[in-house]
Amino acid sequence: MLILGGVPEETKQDILKISGFSERSLPFKYLGMPIQTTRLKKQDSECLVENICARIHSYGARKFSYAGRLVLVKAVLSSMFVLPKGIIAKIEAVCRNFLWDNSTDYRRVPLVAWTTVCKPKEEGGLGIKDQELCNQAMVGRLVNWVAEKRNSIRHAGNTPTGCYEWLKGAGTIVQWFRAVWNDWVVPKHQFMGWLYAHGALRTNDELLMYGLDIDVNCYLCGQAAECMDHVFFGCRYSKQMINWLNQLTALILPDQHILEWCVDRQGSKLQKGVQAAVGMGAIYHIWHQRNCSKNDCVLMVPKRVAEQIVAEIRLRIRRRDENEMTIGDRDWLKNMKFL
Known part of the structure; x- marks a missing residue:
């Protein structure tokens, strides 16, 4: 043609x-x-929104974890090009709804603001790019505006990525990002650790603020009002699970301030990664058991949960190339009962 x-x-x-x-x-x-x-108008691009909605509806038939939905949202948004602002807003709304509720419709309050989600991981976000800034970056590259000025888009490398980084500017690095977004951590544990770091897990004390008529007691122990500090630090069930985890691994994981322990971990890169995997696994499984108790009235015994965490980490260790491990790392893994 x-x-x-x-x-x-x-x-x-x-x-x-x-x-x-x-x-x-x-x-x-x-x-x-x-x-x-001529320039694309909003009505010219509506078909793109419809196609994205149809694709997401096909995804929605499956039960993806938060981590799985994040991968799909990034895949959709990474294929965007210069579009009208109204269409960008619609596409972002569809992706936002899918991320938080596995649907294209707005049915659930997002756990974290979209502006935070669109920050780089090291700045506390999920690494999703702000599509409006991406649009500006692509337009800026095409017209090469302010080309001769210092610190202009041209000096950012004259590429969409360079232009985007220049427009976004530098943010503040969060201390916990290396502990959460570690290669040794299971992806769905990474996402849960990210929510935990933002204090975005909706416990009963927060749900009461929305006017919901619910039982405020902890779903794990039933002995105190449920809040973030209680679920992860004060709950008898959580303390028993962490105690079993320490016995099974020879680690000294505290029954409070788990995230801080992951941030302050010591040793080689592998040792720090495995320690982070244990901490994020503990956070994920405590919250998972809380939801199982709430939704299905099923609660696994603490020892079995600790064994599951250790089994997941051992599986990830077996999948790694042994040549990447030093003699010191292998000895450490044996001492920690992972080998």
Whole structure:
């Protein structure tokens, strides 16, 4: 298919005959989007929102974890190009709803603000790019505005990524990001650790603020009002699980301030990674058991939960190349009962 403009008719026919292509004229659709000489309008791009919604609805039939949904949202947003602001807002809304509720409809209050979600991981976000800034970066690269000024987009490398970083600016690094986003940590544990770091896990004391008529007692022990500090630090069930985890691994995981312990971990890169995996695994499974007790009235005994955490970490260790481990690392893993 060829689109020819300003070409004499005789030359045009020669080109079409030699190439064997057919002639088309603007506007036309390519991959579902209109290609035209004028700027795309909101109604021209509605089909893109519909296609994304249809794809997400097909995803929604499956029960993805938060970590799985995050991967899919990044895949959708990474394929964006220059679009009207209204369409960008709609696409972000669809992705936001899918991330938090596995649906394209707004049915649940987001646990963390979208502005925070769109920050880099080292700044406390999920590494999703702000699509409005991406739009500006792509437009800025195309027109190369303020090209001759120092600290301008041109000096940012004249690439969409460089332009985006320049427009976004530098943020504040959070201390816990290396503990949460560690390669040794199971992905769904990473996401739960991220929510925990933001204090975004909705306990009964917070749900009462929304006017819900609920039982305020802890779903794990039933002996005190449920709040973040109690669930992870004060609950008898959580303390028993952490105690079993320490016995099974020879680690000294505290029954309070788990995240701080993960941040302050010592040793080689592998040793720090495994310690972070234990801490994030403890956070994930305590909250998972809390939800199982709340929704299904099922609660696993603390020892079995600790054994499950250790089994998950041993599996990740077995999947690693032994050549990446030093003799000191292998000895440490044996002493910690992971080998």
